[in-house]
Amino acid sequence: MFSAFNPEVIKDIELYKSSIPAKFGGRLASVLDINSREGNKKKITGSAGIGIVTSRVHLEGPIAKDKTSFIFGARSTYANWLMNLLPSEYEDSRASFQDVNLGISHQIDSTSSIHLSGYFSNDKFSLDSDTSYAYSNRNATLKWIKNFSSRWSANFVIGFDQYKYKVAREQDKETAFTLQFGIQQLHAKANFTYYLNQKHAFDFGVSSLRYELEPGSYQPYDNNSIIVPDVVEKEQAIESAGYITHRFNPTNKLAISTGLRYSLFHYFGAQEVNYYAPGLPITPANVTETKEFEKGDVIKTYHNPEYRFSIRYAFTTDFSIKAAYNSQRQYIHMLSNTTAIAPTDIWKLSDPNIKPQQGDQVSLGLYKNFKSNTIETSVEVYYKRIKDYLDYKPGARLILNHTIETDVINTRGKAYGVEFLLKKPGGKVNGWISYTYSRILLKTNSLDPDLQVNRGEYYPANYDKPHDVTLAGNFRVNHRFSVSLNSTYSTGRPITLPIGRYYYAGSQRVLYSDRNSHRIPDYIRTDFSLNIDGNHKVKQKTHNSWTLGVYNLLGRKNPYSVYFISQNGGVRGYKFSIFGSVLPFVNFNIRF
Secondary structure, three states, rough: OOOOOOOEEEEEEEEEOOOOOOOOOOOOOOOEEEEOOOOOOOOEEEEEEEOOOEEEEEEEEEEOOOOEEEEEEEEOOHHHHHHHOOOHHHOOOOEEEEEEEEEEEEEOOOEEEEEEEEEEEEEEEEOOOOOEEEEEEEEEEEEEEEOOOOOOOEEEEEEEEEEEEEEEEOOOOOEEEEEEEEEEEEEEEEEEEOOOOOOEEEEEEEEEEEEEEEEEEEEEEEOOOOOOEEEOEEEEEEEEEEEEEEEEOOOOOOOEEEEEEEEEEEEEOEEEEEEOOOOOOHHHEEEEEEEEEEEOOOOEEEEEEEEEEEEEEEEOOEEEEEEEEEEEOOOOEEEEEOOOOEEEEEEEOEOOOEEEEEOOOOOOOOEEEEOOOOOOEEEEEEEEEOOOOOOOOOOOOOOOOOOHHHHHEEEEEEEEEEEEEEEEEOOOEEEEEEEEEEEEEEEEEEEEHHHOHHOOEEEOOOOOOOOEEEEEEEEEEEOOEEEEEEEEEEOOOOOOOOOEEEEOOOOOEEOOOOOOEEOOOOEEEEEEEEEEEEOOOOOOOOOOEEEEEEEEOOOOOOOOOOEEEOOOEEEEEEEEEEOOOEEEEEEEEEEE
């Protein structure tokens, strides 16, 4: 519903899907590179918006004129009062978020500068009166940019990231609990660029990332609770890499990029690790040895080369073709329970029993502009082969599992698709429409029926959504009035449904469908807004505007989650929607 990033403090965002530079690694998916703006070094400027659902403020200016500047942005919602006005089915729902961006930039001299930035966010919602779900992100980064000469430049980065997810249930005092998961990362990077001449340029560097995972902490909510605490051991690892990229432009029409990245992963103690009989399923019955490792002990090491290649040819100034190949490695795994009230992600590092994921992708794109480059079009196709993707066994327990390797299985997969884009970036009428058809399918590797999913056949991954359509349009009626319409459609994500009951060993069990053989309802949402600007007198110190609009114009109850509980000897399904109704909003905006 709301943008994940505050546009007032963002300089630019670049999404790498097909051709991923060698300086990026550690993930099989695409890369979103976000750069923050520097504050105004000349004067104080800012903006603010006050609305019935959200408010925001942004301020920037010089600390030392022409040398040091700051930029600050904050956003918040206070929509809980509005929930009380919605139909009774939403009366116990709550949803809110807050985020803060802060940046300080200092120009040391004409060749170097330093930049300090921080980001903090909190999201919280509840779907009933007694259980709340909270997410938080913390990020701090320090960057030094240095131009050694007209040919040499570099940037050095150190930073800290933290993500936490918390569930709290407090209605029943004796069974009230908190359940928390978390990831902390410390990272350092050094990136260099050298321009040999007009045809040859080199990018190279090194990076290191330290992981600390909190796989699960189950605690009493307060002193009145009789819940027994349960804490899964933390995990630690360091992922390091070095890379080099050669950019070659033999002609004005042809550009070639070749890159090599070599990654190294160390899994550390303190940790208790089980070892299992080679060639047999990883089950408690096949444990051959259990070892205790002290803090700092290297338990397991992985290292892999990653290759990058792309070629682009421009037939004319407005028509080009691009092909690319990427090989990637990912040493951290994500497992998802998609049938809970709030879909829960469990993170797991590669270790002696769980291998890193591998991916190889090829892509081809055509890009054509029309009408003096005022209309942009593109079509891209891709195919990715995935190896050692982690999924869970039938009946697995993911939360608070101290030996999660016994409940997961390796799979191989394939992802493929095609993306179409039509964009008109400027003019009185502007916007874009995009359509993506994409699939991600998995298949278990084992020949053992007990370790297979869907009899060893391909099945949709949890995030397989074949169809996605986005429409964004803006129309400026005159210098004061403009309207915007944004509409999104996507296929509902896959889900596994209970389809019956059976008795085993004297107790009743639930019979489930094939893994991910059904889908939750498709996601459809349309938002509309009208913007009314104040006067545009140049000498006026402030400029104001009003924005009136409606979120979820169609009032569709898009499901946030679908889950099932046992009730009266049967299984009953529930669907939860956040803002599953028309939600009007009014904002007053001011800029100075």
